[in-house]
Amino acid sequence: MGIQFKTRTFKELSVEELYQILQLRSEVFVVEQNCVYQDIDGKDQKAIHIIGEYDNKVVAYTRIFKPGDYFENASIGRVVIDANYRDRKWGHDLIRESVTAIARHFGESPITISAQLYLQKFYESHGFVVVGETYLEDGIPHIEMLRN
Template identity: 70%
Template structure:
């Protein structure tokens, strides 16, 4: 049995799905990465929420944005896989689903992301190229990366 992918608008998420998504994001971005920051940035209401379920649990997630919300281009953010499932390499499946979701839902082929620097090679494997110098976001090194076509 593999992972099952879903894409929903904010309004279409159940309270249980929203809770599980926020818990996963907080577990990774706040606790695991030891970074105190406000995850609820106001953008969730305008994002499409892509998540993967395995055995009834949300184990992978990302937000998809149309152009003009996070960047000039469409964008993908809050890319996360539960630490207990990373050995399954579902992060790659998540990115393939996110890129396809941008194309399907927004009709866009240009995607920009703000990537944590240590994940540069991971994103390069999905066609992204570095387009900025390193910058700090919440004290974590980041780079801007772009993908020109889906």
């Protein structure tokens, strides 16, 4: 059996789901990437959460925002895959699921992301194009990308 996706508003998240999401984000963004930053940023309450589960464990995650809540356009953020499952290429499924969820919840919309620079080609494979210069966010090179 493969990865299973579910979509939740903040209020629909169970305590267990929220715990696993925050644990995964911390494991990857703080520990693995050695980046001290404020992950709990007050935006989760506005987001719709895309959760990828395998064997009852959260192994993939994004949060999506309607236009105007984060960027002018709809957006996808906190894209993360558990390191133990990256060889399964579920990141591609996660992005497709996130793009579909944006269309389902907010209608057809351009999507803006703040992508880590090393993932530029990954996002280009999903129709995103670079629209800005490289910049540092929490000490990590990022690039703004857009999908129309």
